Amino acid sequence: MNIRIGQGIDFHRLEKGIDLWLGGVKIPSEKGCVAHSDGDVLIHAICDAMLGAAGLRDIGFYFPDTDKKYKNIDSKILLKETNSLISGNGFAVNNIDSTICLEEPKIAPYIEEMRKTISSILGKEPESVAVKATTTEKMGFTGRGEGVIAFAVVLLSGE
Numbered sequence: 001m002n003i004r005i006g007q008g009i010d011f012h013r014l015e016k017g018i019d020l021w022l023g024g025v026k027i028p029s030e031k032g033c034v035a036h037s038d039g040d041v042l043i044h045a046i047c048d049a050m051l052g053a054a055g056l057r058d059i060g061f062y063f064p065d066t067d068k069k070y071k072n073i074d075s076k077i078l079l080k081e082t083n084s085l086i087s088g089n090g091f092a093v094n095n096i097d098s099t100i101c102l103e104e105p106k107i108a109p110y111i112e113e114m115r116k117t118i119s120s121i122l123g124k125e126p127e128s129v130a131v132k133a134t135t136t137e138k139m140g141f142t143g144r145g146e147g148v149i150a151f152a153v154v155l156l157s158g159e
């Protein structure tokens, strides 16, 4: 079997008055991600990790933020399209590990829903998708609530 690993990282600025979408789940929050799409930083990191593992380009290459088609797009659609891209190249997701770095709100209550949402798009069990959360202990831009980071590692299996 052909096993391939990929990593993805994404950052977004946080501003008041924007919905916060993480892992395909809308989370009650004062601030949300500034983006051309819905700003789902976790899904974007996962898409990049999937594309990298398959030896493809990055999310910005396939879904450019200059294209009106992707304005305010639900990132779950981008994940679905990314999955089609990798399966077209003979790969399927084996498992995903990820971490969201965010000062607030606390996202622990939403993690199970994120795992279910992401795994169902990929046709996997929730156990195949790990989502972890951390803070930077009030240090730096994440600590000041100015932004959010997501990291993802994906293992693909191919033919």
Ligand SMILES: [Zn+2]
Pocket: 010, 011, 012, 035, 039, 040, 041, 044
């Ligand atoms: Zn992004």
